[in-house]
Amino acid sequence: MTAYLASLMVFAGINVLLALGLNVVWGLGGMINLGLAGFFALGAYASALLSLRLGWPIPLACLAAVGIAAALGTVLAAVTARLKGDYLALVTLGFAQVIQLIAANERWLSNGTDGISGVPGPWRSVLSPMQFDLLCMALCWGLVVVCWAALTRLALSPFARVLRAMREDEMVAAVAGKRVLWFKIRAFALGTGVSGLAGSVYVHFNGYIAPDSLDVLLTLNVVLALTLGGTGRMAGAVIGALLLEALTEGSRFMGDVVPALSPVQVASLREAVIGGVLILVLRLRPQGLLPEASRPMNLEPNR
């Protein structure tokens, strides 16, 4: 059972990283990025290929994964510079779908729908499964703490203040002499880099990645986590992700409570519950549990 809990904690940590990444872009910068799954995928595949096919040591592969995700985040930011609101949502969602398409079709690169298996994990072959899970948990949460601390400091910096100003009213920020595009790009690169990190951690822990792992549900989960916890504050992202993990694990036992349901039905119930909770939260407490101190958080840039 301990091994199971440990692996649960690892996945929780990965979700926290994803929530933190989204928070930089959306919470601070007000730019909706529904393409999270795509950057997660980039990080995971890059890390897998570099460590498995080219034999790079894991930490190096991880760094490269972050870099690749950030680089593509930069490109996406530049290309979508003038888009806002639901337009941006549409395009970023489309981006994630294209990444999934590429992963499924470019067999020479990604092994197609079979996925890449046997990805090395830190000392996986010498540790027992239990020890490996515990080690991964420690490493993962170590990374989470580092990112959390760094991003919290960032949230207090002048950089973040500019981002928030842009979020509220881009025109004013531009008039105040800030190069809006450059700020946007940096925020995106940072956020997507962290998402790539999450992907890298996932693939080294799980040992396997496939296009099917990249679901719209993944993105929705992270959006829910941020909505639950409150966008803007990093602590909100963490709390939201953990709460969401608890909700998902709790709903797993739904299958036990109603034994007449088939596995497919249990799975669909659980997904529907997540969607339902998101809608409820949006209705009842859209600012989340830990809203930004300065003003009640809402999702629209307006004044």
Next chain:
Amino acid sequence: MVITRRTALAVGLAAPFIRFARAADEPLRIGALCPLTGAGGQYGPSMVKVIQAAADEINQAGGIGGRQIAVTVADTQTNPDAGVAGAHKLIDVDRVSAVVGTWASAVTTAVAPLCWEAKVMLFTVSGADSITKLPHQGYIIRTQPNTRLQMTRATQFLIDNKAKRVFALAAQTPFAVDSYTRISEVMKAGGGEAIGQIIYDPKQTSFRSEIDRALGEKPDTLFLNAYAPDLAVLLRELYQAGYDGHRLTPGYAATPTVLSSLQPELTSGLWSFAPSPDLDSPAYATVRKILGTQNPDPYSCQVYDHVNMIALAVAKSGQTTGMAIHDSIRKVSQGSGREVHGATEGMKLLAAGTGVNYSGASGPCDFTPEGDIISCKFRFDEVEGGQPKLLSLS
């Protein structure tokens, strides 16, 4: 775990457990990792039924020297991602010594590293050549003939039936490329030609462009290397495109569900090939009884043999770990011992100090050092009026 819906599902199969841990000793834990849903969903449930029945049979006869067998089930959904999640659970949480019954080659390929790294034996029914070529250090045993053997026999059948120009439409799998290579070799040796292959994503809902390109090459035979869902679409669209030549498909794709869901004119004349179980074996008769059918599928026959061989290996070595099974498996599955068709029968002999050679429902169960079976029989059918009719068996 929150990452994917499939991951969540596979791990969520916590409810249906069967534990017979009555003996003071640690039970022998076996994981049944089968496709209960998805493209292989036709076979998973009966495979699980046979695995559990085989374990019951042994337990009721006293177990393995008093030790009971405990079976835990997980659904791969015929999807490598869910398969990996299921394997994690079976290995990390349920602590199984052996995983039995992975069906789709992609699932087996994804799950295999987890098994050999944790020193858990993997018994699979998947056919892709690449599986036994992995660095599994002896932790993979498969009772399904590998792709090379299958394609050799299938293509020979085509040559015997006067095929000259074969085009392959293949679902994206680990064995698609290897299959075509072998088909080309055998066609050439037989005076014909393999004129091309298109590999498609099985999740597509329409294959019109692929079919157009294939038919543009003017084949007289199409090899449809598909799974059941895409086979149904291919057959319908081939009919619409006006194709009247021969079609050959693996038996696991031409399932009764597919055949009954399509109009008879779409499937008439379709050839299928499949490895055949050992019809004369007492073990085969037992599987028939368990499933209550005259024609059990080859996979259910294979997993019956898996469980029995595991039991014999544990009896031989005296220990239940995956490593113990790994070291003893070939001492009970082949060699100069007395031929037995069931674990209970074999354990009596082992207790008396005699060697055994298990021969099961799926065939002689003799394995190469890489884990492949050495030989087996094949059957060829033609569909008529929505039903397969046996053409030949050898």
Next chain:
Amino acid sequence: MEGAVLAVPAIGFNAVYAVLRFANFAVASIATIGAFAGWTANTALGWPIVPSLIAAFAVAGVAGVVADEAALRPLRSSGALTTTIASVALGIILENAVRFVFGNDPRGFDLAVHRDWRGFGLHAGPQQVQDAIAAIVAMAALFCFLAFTRAGKTMRAVADNPMLASLKGIDAVRIGRIANFVGLGLAGFGGMLVALDTQVDPLTGFRVLLSIFAAAVVGGLGSVPGAVMGAFLIGIGEEMSLLVLPATYRGAVGFLAILLMLSFRPAGLLGQRAS
């Protein structure tokens, strides 16, 4: 051919956008619901194609209105982005409701299978031609509705100028419901057409989601004729992409189209709204 089929849900999407001013991601699941409704009518009740299509429209329309009232209308005051995010969640709920009832396995309709007609080196399936005709009929019906009926004209008024419309005492909520019924009903109709061409399963609508958006965006969000034009352009674009890209990348065409259009002409080809 494909353009015609795509046009129907694209029009529905744009009609909803025109009146309610947000991108409704649940349109994919509504299309799936329509497909299953039509399939049930066809296989369980034995109805032929046309009544089944009407069933698809009606069930999807009702489901769309109910879902909107329950989940989305209360959020509209919070803004378009919030409502859009909620519509993503709603889409997931609806898709899983379908999966809960019907499972994941693909189903086929109870219809005769025909060989394609061949000529001049091309071939067309009778089924595809039928679908195109059905789509055109649906579009014509919508056009008549918008041009000649009171409800339709009121919808257009609200779409064109919501401020003025409310000043004139038009009940925005009622019009919203009509827009949802018509728009999402069309999505369901289109969903069944797509399913006739491919298969019926919980992901039927989701697979064409990106193409629907692309058609709507290219034509101009909120513009009904724009959606038709956009759909045909996207349909043609996807077919032509086969010359350069492998067939499996067709979805990428939609994405590219959206990106290009939004970057250079966010109003789309025929749209009036620029934001």
